[in-house]
Amino acid sequence: MTQWNDDRRAARVAFVTGAASGIGAAVCRLLAQQGVAIAAADQNEAGLAALQDSLGAGARFLGAVLDVRDEAAQQAFVAQVEATLGAITDVVPCAGLARSAPAEEMTTEQWDLVLDINLRGTFLTCKAAAAVMLPRGRGSIVCLASVTARGGQPGRANYAASKWGLVGLVKSLATEWGHRGVRVNAVAPNGVDTPMLNVGVPAAFRDGVMLDRTPLGRFAQVEEIAQGIAYLLSDAASYVTGTVLDIDGGLTAGYLTHRHGADYALHQR
Template sequence: MKIFDLTGRLALVTGSSKGIGYAIARGLSEAGATVVLNGRDREQLEKARAMLSAEGHKVHARSFDVTDFRAVEAAIAEIEAEIGPVEILFNNAGLQHRAPLEEFPVEAWERLKATNIDSVFFVGQAVAKRMIPRGHGKIINVASVQAELARPGIAPYTATKGAVKMLTKGMATDWARHGLQVNALGPGYFKTELNAALVADPHFSAWLEKRTPAGRWGNMDELIGAAVFLASDASSFVNGHILYVDGGITASL
């Protein structure tokens, strides 16, 4: 269907050298978009670019620190000048740190805030101020079921994803009148490198399968349909929405 076709559009996906970001980038490419990958690890980033290019996808790579406002502004200016206007942004870069709240290191708290919240504001603002004069654009922030639900040992992460949820709503409130759609994708529990320790823990996996109505972990390719929907014309009147892809975990006690 043409309303899901992303042919000719340029998408930037932060934190996309692996994991959910890579899966989203690949899905957008399969829908026709040209994709700019981003990450701080240049070697891993180039590996990801080469893999997607080998599959025939139109893909570029730009390594910059999404927690550095000046680096973000310079990178977006360069992308727009050298590759083209960013029409789709996925703010995916994220970090996790697990520790008891009463012992949670201040340094880890600061890293979580910078990576999970500051980057969404910095990249979102840099891209939006270029989208606004053009009168259209898609910004999708990657939130989490932890924007709604807490679990022991990850309270600061939960706080950051709650902030992403509300920043998404605020962005939509400010920018919808300019023709932008700003929404969030809320993954549940997926088999990713970020969750590797949990996937390998039989007790946690058993708990998760019992807690989730679908009865299993999610596979990363199951995020692609929702990602393409939010990036395409199919969501032209969807704004400030958090789309949870979680096997029903946020719907059930």
């Protein structure tokens, strides 16, 4: 098992995209509590300022307004992080979005935007960070997949394709970079209690379908997803790479489930 000395633990630096809200912000808060320096990127400048305030005066923090589709901007931020905070050890590409529409009505703009942010943007983040981590022979990357990477979903062909592609990306990078000291994994959440879920998903589908078929009977809190990410980043997961960790309240544990997994047929006898 890989053991990191105290100096290496203290020197951890995390590069997180989509950091201004939701899961990304929760990851930043949790890692900062563990003494990790935070390099946060997002397109929401006000959100980054609020995140920095939430971390407290003692946190080591560097923020940047950044579009993950911009390869040069990502490379420049990585260089700035290394010069300001030190060597990047942890990477969490959280930037992502959804644009729902029936497949036959989905515009090429809707398709391209989701694939560019969710998949291409994640790849560019991994690539920019790998340029400095691979020569050092150490590092851990945790990407944000989804239960939608386990099956299709009506109205979200672009989102499903991006998350299926992301799983393929994670497994490919894990096979390429593992022997060079960099681990690559992903988490796959179910619905998470965020504005994206509560505003962006119709209530009838959110509560009548997603929640109904989740055995734990509730959606995740962002802190619960962050805990899974923190585990995969840590040396407690030093022999884990190429894995997609489902954090889904049991949603993908079975099929034809109803009422939080209760045996509907038996109840109707």
